[in-house]
Amino acid sequence: MPDLIAQDIQKQLGTAQVLCGVSFELQAGEVLALLGPSGSGKTTLLRSVAGLERPDKGKIEIRGKVVFDAATGFEVPAEQRGLGLVFQSYAIWPHRSVFENVAYGLRLRHVANAEVHQKVGDVLKRLGLDHLAERYAHQLSGGQQQRVALARARVYNPPVLLLDEPLSNLDAKLREDARAWLRELIKQIGNSALYVTHDQTEALAIADRVLLLDKGQIQQEGPPEQIYGEPTSRFSAEFIGSNNCFEGKIAEVSGRRARLAGDGWTLWGTLKAEKSRDAIGTGVVRVESVRLADGAGDHGLKMRLKSALYLGERWEYVLELGDLRLRTWGETSRPAGEYWVSIPPDALWIF
Amino acid sequence: MNRTFRSFAVVTVALVVFGPLGLIIYQSFLSEAFFSPTASPSLGAYQYVLADSGFHSAFGTSLLVSFGMTVIAVPLGSLLAFLLVRTDLPWKKFLEPWLLVPIFLSPVVLAFGYVVAVGPVGFFSLWTKSLLGTIPWRLYSLYGLIVIAGLTHVPHSFLYVSSALRSLDPSVEEAARVAGAGPWRIAATVSLPLVLPSILFSSALIFLLGFELFGLPLVLGDPAGLLVLTTYLYKLTNLLGVPSYHLMAVVALSIVALTFPLVYAQRRMLRTAGRFAVIGGKGQAFRPLPLGALRWPAVGIVLLWLFVTVLLPLIGVALRSVVSQWGERINLAEVLTLDHFRELQNHPNLIRGIINTLLLGGIGGALSVGFYAIIGLAAHRWQSRWVSFLDYLVMLPRALPGLIVGLAFLWVFLFFKPIAPLRTTLFSLWIAYTVVWLAYGLRLISASLLQVKPELEEAARVIGAGQGKVYRDVTLPLIRFGLIGSWLLMFMMFVREYSTGVYLLGPGTEVIGSLIVSLWGTGALDLISALSVIEVASVGLILFIALRLGVRLDA
Numbered sequence: 032m033p034d035l036i037a038q039d040i041q042k043q044l045g046t047a048q049v050l051c052g053v054s055f056e057l058q059a060g061e062v063l064a065l066l067g068p069s070g071s072g073k074t075t076l077l078r079s080v081a082g083l084e085r086p087d088k089g090k091i092e093i094r095g096k097v098v099f100d101a102a103t104g105f106e107v108p109a110e111q112r113g114l115g116l117v118f119q120s121y122a123i124w125p126h127r128s129v130f131e132n133v134a135y136g137l138r139l140r141h142v143a144n145a146e147v148h149q150k151v152g153d154v155l156k157r158l159g160l161d162h163l164a165e166r167y168a169h170q171l172s173g174g175q176q177q178r179v180a181l182a183r184a185r186v187y188n189p190p191v192l193l194l195d196e197p198l199s200n201l202d203a204k205l206r207e208d209a210r211a212w213l214r215e216l217i218k219q220i221g222n223s224a225l226y227v228t229h230d231q232t233e234a235l236a237i238a239d240r241v242l243l244l245d246k247g248q249i250q251q252e253g254p255p256e257q258i259y260g261e262p263t264s265r266f267s268a269e270f271i272g273s274n275n276c277f278e279g280k281i282a283e284v285s286g287r288r289a290r291l292a293g294d295g296w297t298l299w300g301t302l303k304a305e306k307s308r309d310a311i312g313t314g315v316v317r318v319e320s321v322r323l324a325d326g327a328g329d330h331g332l333k334m335r336l337k338s339a340l341y342l343g344e345r346w347e348y349v350l351e352l353g354d355l356r357l358r359t360w361g362e363t364s365r366p367a368g369e370y371w372v373s374i375p376p377d378a379l380w381i382f
Numbered sequence: 383m384n385r386t387f388r389s390f391a392v393v394t395v396a397l398v399v400f401g402p403l404g405l406i407i408y409q410s411f412l413s414e415a416f417f418s419p420t421a422s423p424s425l426g427a428y429q430y431v432l433a434d435s436g437f438h439s440a441f442g443t444s445l446l447v448s449f450g451m452t453v454i455a456v457p458l459g460s461l462l463a464f465l466l467v468r469t470d471l472p473w474k475k476f477l478e479p480w481l482l483v484p485i486f487l488s489p490v491v492l493a494f495g496y497v498v499a500v501g502p503v504g505f506f507s508l509w510t511k512s513l514l515g516t517i518p519w520r521l522y523s524l525y526g527l528i529v530i531a532g533l534t535h536v537p538h539s540f541l542y543v544s545s546a547l548r549s550l551d552p553s554v555e556e557a558a559r560v561a562g563a564g565p566w567r568i569a570a571t572v573s574l575p576l577v578l579p580s581i582l583f584s585s586a587l588i589f590l591l592g593f594e595l596f597g598l599p600l601v602l603g604d605p606a607g608l609l610v611l612t613t614y615l616y617k618l619t620n621l622l623g624v625p626s627y628h629l630m631a632v633v634a635l636s637i638v639a640l641t642f643p644l645v646y647a648q649r650r651m652l653r654t655a656g657r658f659a660v661i662g663g664k665g666q667a668f669r670p671l672p673l674g675a676l677r678w679p680a681v682g683i684v685l686l687w688l689f690v691t692v693l694l695p696l697i698g699v700a701l702r703s704v705v706s707q708w709g710e711r712i713n714l715a716e717v718l719t720l721d722h723f724r725e726l727q728n729h730p731n732l733i734r735g736i737i738n739t740l741l742l743g744g745i746g747g748a749l750s751v752g753f754y755a756i757i758g759l760a761a762h763r764w765q766s767r768w769v770s771f772l773d774y775l776v777m778l779p780r781a782l783p784g785l786i787v788g789l790a791f792l793w794v795f796l797f798f799k800p801i802a803p804l805r806t807t808l809f810s811l812w813i814a815y816t817v818v819w820l821a822y823g824l825r826l827i828s829a830s831l832l833q834v835k836p837e838l839e840e841a842a843r844v845i846g847a848g849q850g851k852v853y854r855d856v857t858l859p860l861i862r863f864g865l866i867g868s869w870l871l872m873f874m875m876f877v878r879e880y881s882t883g884v885y886l887l888g889p890g891t892e893v894i895g896s897l898i899v900s901l902w903g904t905g906a907l908d909l910i911s912a913l914s915v916i917e918v919a920s921v922g923l924i925l926f927i928a929l930r931l932g933v934r935l936d937a
Contacts, residue, residue: 081844109843116844122837126859135855136845183845193844 032095034059034191034223035080040089042075042247049075050086051247057191057223062214064226064238068270072247073227077193080225081116082109094190115184119196121176123168129155129179130164136187154182158216174205181213185220192217192224198233210236231271235259243267263303265313265382273318275357281312281381289381295353296332300379312381320378321359323348324371331371339365384849391760392768392775398817399778402790403638405797410631417796427628437633440614444640447528447599447610448592454532456585458687459539460577464569465680466540467547468555470670472681481684482935483692485537486921488878490597490898491914495695496521496530497601498702498911503709505701506694511710522606531598533691535591539584541936546580547573555671565671583651590644593637594783596881601902611637612785616884627793634786641781649777696918703911722912732909735892736916738808739877742893743920746812747872750823751865753816758827759853763836780821784882787818792885806890814882819875826871830864831857867933874921874928 035057042050049072057063065073078084080091082098085106091099093114098107124132130151137147155161158178168176177197184192197213198206214237217224228234234241235255243251243258243266251258251267262268269276279291279298289302291314298314306312324331334350334357346364350357350372357372409416413424431437465471466478484492499506500521507517520526550573558572574581596612603613615633618626673680702708706719726732757776761769779787791814795805804810816823834857842856843849858865880895887896894917901910928935 081840083840083843108848109840110846110848112844113846114844116841118837118841120835120837122835122841124838124841124856124860135842135847139846139851183841187845 032059033057034061034094035225036090036092037076037080038090040076040079040086040091042072042079042084042086044075049247050079052088053244053247053249054089055242055249055252057225059223060221062217062224062226062237062239064228064234064241065244066228066231066234066241067244069229070246071244073229073244074195076244077116077195077225077227080191081114081193082107082112113187113189114191114193115187115189116193117177117180117184117195117197119199121168121180121200123171123176123179123183125168128165128167129160129171132168132179133182133186136183140187150186151182154186158182173201174209177201177209181216185222190223192222194224194226196228197226199228199230206233213237235271243270245270262315262380265304265315268303268315268380268382273358275314275316275318275321277314277355277357278311279314279355281306281308281310284308288376291379291381293354296355298332298374298379299330299376300374300381301377303380304382306381314379314381316357316374316379318347318358319360320374321357322373323359323361323365324373326371328371328373330376331373333369334372336365336367336370338367387756388760388764388768391757392772395757395772395775395820398813399775399820402787402794402817403778403782405793406631406634406638406786406790409627409793410635412628415625415627416793421628424628427632431629431632431636436609437614437636440609440611441636443524443599443603443608444593444595444610444612446524447531447595448589450525450528451531451535451592452585452588454529455535455588456539456581458532459536459541459584460543460574460581461569462536462684462687463540463544463547464573465673465684467544468552468569468573468671469565469673469680470677471673471684472677477681477684477688479929479935480688480692481540482537483925484534485541485935486874486878486925487534487692487696488597488880488895488898488914488917489534489595490601490880490895490902491699491878491917492534492695493530493598493601494898494902494910494914495698497698498907499694499698505698505708505714508708508710522602524603524606524608527599527602527608530602531592531595533687534598535588536687536691538588538591539581542580542584542587543574543577545936546577550576559671565673565676568671579651583648586644586648586651590641590648590780593640593644594785596783596785597899600899611640612783612881615785619885630789634789637783637786638781641783642778645777645781699911699914699918702907703915722908723915725908726912729909731889731892732897732913734890735894735897735913738811738892739894739917740920742808742811742815743873743876743924746808746815747876748869749812750816750819750872750876751827751869754820754823754827754868755858755865758824758831759857761828762831762857763839776820776824779817782818784814784818784879785884788814788882789885791817805886806888808891810886811883811891811893814886815876815879818879818882819872822875823868823872826864826868827861830861830868833864834860866931867928870924870928870931870933871935874924877917877920877924 033056038054039052040050041052053076065076067073075084079086086099086101088101090097090101093112097105098112099105133151133154134147137150152161155164158181160175160178160182163171163175171179198209201209210233226237235258238255240253241255241258242249245266251263258267259271262271268274279293281289282292282297283290284302284307287302288299289306289312291298291300291312300314332352334352337349337351340347345360345362348359348361348365350359350370410427411423411425412421413426414421462481466474466481498504500519501507502521511517554576555568555572558568563571593611595610599608599610599613600616603610609617611633615630618630618633703722704718704720705714706717706721708714761772791810795802795810838860839852839856842852847855878895880899883891883893883896884899887900894913898910898913
């Protein structure tokens, strides 16, 4: 039985339809990332699951128990859903010590004092916070606050852990460490988790499965490799990764393959949408899939290198041929001039 | 639980606001006082009042005073706000709390202070006369009343303009500076125009307060034969020998008819006030505008205003309370005495008044803050049409001067027999005070509640706390400092309050403020001065504690 089932969740805020019928399941022990640009409805979806927003339509079940059903008007209030939620701002209560922040959920559940001490002690130790138990929020660093928020949401063993952009308030360096640490921790405790983020790298790194949302609808759903490697829509292709996007005319169609042509160039790619000859198509190719080659090869184009930018760990080259402009990466500085560029047809998606 | 709690809040507020107001309206359409067996529906009271030439002249005087004091208070208050918030005025930190002090002083005490300081035989007048041979001003006159009302209402304008200036992005001023403008030019062309909505808002507020003035015109206008609407109402009490409640109701309603539109105009202005604001948001430290050589004249203006508005009347009151007589050719050092304070002991009602005032301020103030907190929590994060109804409801008492609320509650206690025994207890005063200060108190509470980020409450809910527990464990603890601050502010407001208790005054319900008003009619200046000193000292002590605790006076 899945830990969480959401069916056809719809929500309107003011005149905007924030969620237009989103359904998903969260399996036991699974980490599911809700990924999308701002305004895609991902936070509203999370808050609906938590019971902090009331959807207009749909049904939500937690471990087989209905907690919301718009059809019957049934709604379990947030405080009775038993979930754990980590807020983007952490929401550590400033008037309680770390210990009392974490202990609150247990006290509400009338856990005996000795057990409260033992459980809070355990979770604080596990998160490396045991020496901070008596501190207050303003005495903690951002990373420590984030861990307190996690401890607080976790200590009473909720069936599902909800995380709302938990790393976005950390600075970039800390965020990369926390990413690995967080995934490890969630996997270790075996909790299922719903993880909201707008950061694609974070979603791909942390989740077992990604739900890509845009304008209140699911655009694509699948394991991270599939989301990155096999986009099914133009939105998913362009939203994830660093991309080259360009328009051209479909010159030839052969099965799943098509040839896209423009002013002085022609390229074979994979058709991802129903397109026939002479239609205008958009080519999307990941920057790292564009390669400088030694010779013409099978799919080579001779392009002019306009500029090379130094990015630290790599160089970025900007190449031009007619109206085609491509970016690619390499390891050395290169002088301006003509270079062979190759794009494998599998890596060029035509929408 | 939430539903009942919220309905309770809405119903209670509606009851305490509409009850008294409804009774005034009902009474205005009767031929006599409502308890008279021969009272019948009638428009006679309206005909009488609206035809009365005394009413016409009181109406005209009220209008003039309101207009005049607005013209004085708003420019001065805006200027002081600019100087204190945006420039490198010397002694800023020290001066700032003093600018708000007049708000916490009873107008009737201030008026009395002006009488003994700059009245025809005041200390300061006599001193000036000995220097110049003449007194170049006349306190008991329309312009005397307007100037003093204007000066004492400067803080109201300062309050709103300074808070708007504080949220103004300093870079708009720096841009003017770089372009070559000096500080006065910046104030006139950039800063003040940008906070125009707040300036207009405070103008409407002060114009409104002009119609509610009571202590100042009672003390300063009466000797010159000047009546404003509130003092006209007060004089009406004993005009006809029998309680002319129906006439008083009409006068009260005519005041409300003037103040009510002003309150709603203000509300609309507040809604559009955000339009101009250039909010900085970055909160970066900025360098105040240097006044240069003008800094000393500028600080001179502030000190002069402080001297005339606070020190002069307070010194007058203090001096008057320790001398047995005064006048020309009397050496004050020879007539020093503490007899006036000793004399208080011979008047049990005055002693009761002092005790009642402190009880009402301390315990009553705390209960009122509790009541406001309940209303505030009920409206907190409640998305419903009822919230805007509640909003409008709490605005209503702002259109009701304390004098009228006191009168209305007197009638409520006379009208509803089951609660009649409460009239002679402090409860009657407490409920009237609570209604008079409803809007102010709720603003204090909601200012605190606004500081509570919604996630802090949501976190508790998700963890498993019901609404009641969220209030108990998160919301209330987070605003506890705000509640203490609100209590201290209400304490001061309740101690300085004078007009609300005027009609409720009786054995058991004496308070310092209304005792001063009633003693003023008998000319017992010795007792008034002693009571005034005690009142000012109590307020001063609480103010000192509040400032030490870091309570913001400009909430």
